[in-house]
Amino acid sequence: MSPHPEVIRPVAICEAEALAPLTWPSYRSLMSLADHGERRLCRPCAVAAWDGDRPAGLALSGVAPGWPLDDGRQALLSLMVARSHRRRGLALRLLTALEDHLPALGVRRLTVDYSDRLPGAAAFAATLRAAGWPEPEPARLRICGAVRDTVAVFRDRDLLMARMRAEGFRLWSWRERGIGCEALAQTLIERGEAPAWAQPRHWRNALDPDLSLVIGDAADEIVGWALCVHQPAAARWFFPVGWVRPPYDRRGWLMGAYAEGAERVAARHGGDAVAVIETASGQPGMWRLFERRFEPHAHWTDRMMASERLLNP
Numbered sequence: 001m002s003p004h005p006e007v008i009r010p011v012a013i014c015e016a017e018a019l020a021p022l023t024w025p026s027y028r029s030l031m032s033l034a035d036h037g038e039r040r041l042c043r044p045c046a047v048a049a050w051d052g053d054r055p056a057g058l059a060l061s062g063v064a065p066g067w068p069l070d071d072g073r074q075a076l077l078s079l080m081v082a083r084s085h086r087r088r089g090l091a092l093r094l095l096t097a098l099e100d101h102l103p104a105l106g107v108r109r110l111t112v113d114y115s116d117r118l119p120g121a122a123a124f125a126a127t128l129r130a131a132g133w134p135e136p137e138p139a140r141l142r143i144c145g146a147v148r149d150t151v152a153v154f155r156d157r158d159l160l161m162a163r164m165r166a167e168g169f170r171l172w173s174w175r176e177r178g179i180g181c182e183a184l185a186q187t188l189i190e191r192g193e194a195p196a197w198a199q200p201r202h203w204r205n206a207l208d209p210d211l212s213l214v215i216g217d218a219a220d221e222i223v224g225w226a227l228c229v230h231q232p233a234a235a236r237w238f239f240p241v242g243w244v245r246p247p248y249d250r251r252g253w254l255m256g257a258y259a260e261g262a263e264r265v266a267a268r269h270g271g272d273a274v275a276v277i278e279t280a281s282g283q284p285g286m287w288r289l290f291e292r293r294f295e296p297h298a299h300w301t302d303r304m305m306a307s308e309r310l311l312n313p
């Protein structure tokens with residue numbers, strides 16, 4: 001008898017419903033995408049393990065929103081094994097099967113990005129380790145709290161804002177200057193003067209035009225931006241991208257924009273409204289500031305852990 005009763009095979013669209021409990025709700029529709037154009041945009045790839053006609057596990061990957069299609073990068077979006085089938089090597093077999101299918105789709109690198117607050121984070125990290133992945137490292141720090149608490153966070157807020165205003169700091173809403181900001185961001189990224197993750201275009205359809213802010217200087221030039229997206233399912237306001245060009249990154253201008261953003265959320269939706277802001281490991285100063293100033297007041301914080309693996313061609 002085979003040591004593995006489970007059969008692993010690519011997911012057919014008609015199996016999507018049966019496999020839905022083995023991934024997060026937001027990814028379920030990826031398995032049933034029939035439209036060729038939509039599939040091309042997110043290039044989903046899913047393999048499932050079946051124990052007879054019972055779904056036993058699922059590995060699902062796709063191109064994350066905003067990623068270019070032609071750089072051969074794909075995200076492992078979820079890996080889940082039914083409780084009854086855990087610790088039998090099934091996750092490792094699913095990963096291998098997924099990685100075997102990806103090169104034919106043009107994928108050369110598979111990445112993971114998960115919260116260290118995920119209940120299964122330790123098991124997942126151990127599985128990646130057992131599969132030979134590089135050890136995941138904290139890539140982004142997220143902080144969630146009530147917008148009214150930013151008053152406590154910015155103890156010297158009035159002084160700070162007055163100093164920045166005297167230096168020329170000013171803000172516009174996305175509605176006022178967003179189009180120009182997108183064009184400038186593209187130029188700066190192409191010239192290597194702004195990081196690719198700061199690209200606002202990816203968030204164009206999701207951002208709130210009144211709560212997303214464009215940062216300007218004394219000459220009315222755009223020097224940065226802080227985007228704000230409403231996430232109704234999680235009942236919160238998310239600031240996924242905040243970037244300001246040197247030398248203003250060292251002058252507290254991004255913090256000034258977040259302070260003003262929180263104030264505008266509070267004015268429209270009340271002080272109890274919840275906001276999530278995040279910073280990346282490439283911004284060590286901001287990271288330390290988040291830990292020191294924001295973390296003590298937060299409802300929760302988490303670190304998004306990331307790793308990447310090169311696939312065999």
Ligand SMILES: CC(C)(COP(=O)(O)OP(=O)(O)OC[C@H]1O[C@@H](n2cnc3c(N)ncnc32)[C@H](O)[C@@H]1OP(=O)(O)O)[C@@H](O)C(=O)NCCC(=O)NCCS
Pocket residue numbers: 077078079080081082085086087088089090091092093114118119120121122123124126127128130
């Ligand atoms: C993470 C998960 C997919 C692992 O599935 P699995 O089939 O049990 O994993 P495997 O049997 O292939 O484990 C392979 C190796 O990984 C390590 N490992 C897996 N789960 C582990 C755990 N809970 N604790 C410690 N090590 C673990 C071990 O080294 C294991 O080898 P061993 O059993 O010989 O010691 C499963 O626990 C799960 O579905 N969790 C919930 C969903 C989730 O959080 N997914 C991750 C984010 S999308």
